Amino acid sequence: MKEIFLPLTPILHNWVKNITTHPAPLFQQIEQYGSPINIHHLEPLKENIAAYQKVLTKYQVxxxxxxxRKANKCLEIPQAVARMGQGVDTASYRELQQxxxxxxxxxxxxxxxxxxxKKLFQLAQAHQVTVVLDNNDELQLAQEVAEESGSTIEVNIRLGGFSVEGRKLPTRFGFDLSSAFETILALSNNYPNLQYTGVHFHLNGYSVGERVAAIEQSVQLIDKLAKHGVHTHxxxxxxxILINYLQSEKEWLAFHEGLRAAILGTRTELTYQNDTLGIVKIADRLFGEATVYPYYNRTHKEIVLEQILTTKSSIFNVPIHQLFTERKLExxxxxxxxxxxxxxCTVAKVAFRKKDSHGRLLVGLEMNRTQLRSSSADFLVDPIHLPQRDSKEKNEACYAYLVGSYCLEQELILKRKIQLNSYPEIGDLILFPxxxxxMMHFYESEAHLFELAKNVFWP
Ligand SMILES: Cc1ncc(COP(=O)(O)O)c(C=O)c1O
Incomplete structure (x- = not known):
């Protein structure tokens, strides 16, 4: 069968376009720090914050x-966010302490x-950091720590168990809505050193409708508490909130169609050994979808936020933003x-080229798959090949799988086959946008005692 490549072209910020057009400093950095490196730029962070703020200000919220912070471990990012007057959500002792x-x-x-x-509560208490509480044992421990220090801890209560279209959203987190009212109402009696200031939720998935429903049900709770003299700040x-990695919806849909065809054997493979990315094949039928992040999204970031805020609440009969402004609720x-x-971006150096037992071209990178990994079955975004030398001969495009340094058959950096505009040379770089x-930090490990990737900031 003839090879037909299905690209997934990434959206590239200007700074990434610049470094890929003039990659000499990348080669120097790989030389200096080893491979791979994670290279960051703070300008898009500022733009992303400003875009959210613009929407919130538009509705005077x-x-x-x-x-x-759990999404990336570099301290420079929280520092930049704080300089912009915004805050940081911390998920561990070291995240908070740093x-x-x-x-x-x-x-x-x-x-x-x-x-x-206890140590974590003590740190939060000593620095008067608001703690989001998830369960009764945490209430108890927070009270104990606050009491021992002769002071208070400001707490938010995490909520769970919201109902959406007659179905209760399953979660392991938070106080169930059915008991949250009693818990919060009794806080000042049962836990006198805890100072209640707000409610919190974090939902699995990306649904706008579920977030709207959770806001409405939280506000119902907040109103009921207010009637009983408990103020929520x-x-x-x-x-x-979703982001969009890819330029083209057409490419995204074509890839999924192609993947199904490849699994059914009616086209050449798109993934290593025809990996199904989570689709189940029984006899000649396919069940389910690829278990991947929705890398293409027409509705993302501030557009999602605006959708949430402007949805008309069917319970309160006003747009969601008004639920906040009317109550002076932050x-x-x-x-x-x-x-x-x-x-x-993550950048790695080509170490070898070879063919596997079945003739597939493998390009070995000086990195491992934990350095480019999320809960998605694959990172469906085309990497960029940066040749070390301008090739004199006219090179043909080739198709390859990128493999890494752990000693497993499954050690693929990407399960998806990629296209390279020329045959890669040892020392070339591959940039993952x-x-x-x-992607770079959540699952990174030091197995085989490989050093963790260096994190650098650009310029
Ligand atoms: C409590 C909490 N807040 C915020 C987040 C960040 O979510 P995201 O990166 O999808 O925006 C998470 C992610 O797991 C979370 O658990």
Whole structure:
């Protein structure tokens, strides 16, 4: 069968276009720091924050944006966010402690860690950082720490169990809505050293409708509490706002159609050994969809935020933004991935070329797959080949799989076959665009005692 390549062309910010057109400094940095490197630029971060703020200001919604640090570990990012007057959502002792040590004001910090031990509560308490509480044991421990210090801890209550179209959203997080009212109402009696200031949720997935429903049900709770004399200062809607990695919807749809055809054997493979990316094949029938992040999104970032805010609430009969303004309720959000759109790239050096047992071209990179990994079954964005030398001969395009340095058959950097405009040479670079959100850090490991990738900032 003839090879028909299906591209997934990335959107590139100007700074990425510049470094790919003039890559000499990248070669120097790989020389200096080893391969791979994660290269960041703070300009897109500022643009992403400004875009959210523009929407919130348009609807006169008092707000604070907390960057979810778990999406990228570099301290420079929280520092830049804080300089812009926004905040940081921290998820561990070290995430919080580094932000405090960097001088970020405690009012610009919130602690949402999924597991909080006594030491973590003590750190938050000592610096008067607001803590988002998830369960009764955390209430108890927070009270104990606050009492021991003879002080208070400001707390937000995480909510879960929202109903959407007659279905309860399943979650392991938060206080169930059915019991949250009693819990919050009884806080001042049962936990006198905890100072309640707001409610919080973070939903799995990216649905606007579910976020609207969760806001409405949170506001119903807030109103009921107000009737009983309990004031709520803020409502935090967490993260989960989509971004768009790809230029073309047509390419995105064609890839998915091609993937199904390849799995059914009616076209050449698009993934290594025809990996189904999560689609199930039984006999000649396919079930389910590829379990991948929706890399193409017409509606993303500030467009999603505006959709949420302008949706008319069927319960309150006003747009969502009015629920905040009418109650002087501060809107909070914790975007991770969406603030990091276009903020970073990962660059790795070509170490070898070879054919596998079945004749597929493999390009070995000096990196491993934990350095480009998320919960998505594959990173469906075309990488960019940066040849070390301008080839004198006219080189033919070739198709290859990128493999990494862990000793596993499954050690593919991308499961998807990629197209290279020329046959790669040892020492060439491969740049993976838009990797700052989760891709570079979330799953990185030091197996085989390989060193972690260096993180650098551009310029
Ligand atoms: C509590 C909380 N807030 C914010 C986020 C950030 O989500 P995202 O990066 O999708 O915006 C997460 C992600 O897991 C989270 O658990």
């Amino acid at each position: 008092a707000h604070q944006i907390f960057f979810a 932000c405090i040590a960097a001088g970020i004001d405690s009012r610009q910090l919130v602690l949402t860690a999924a597991v909080k031990n 803020s409502l935090d809607i967490g993260g989960g 809107f909070r959000m914790e975007p991770g991935r969406s603030l990091l759109d276009q903020v970073g 838009n990797t700052a959100g989760y």
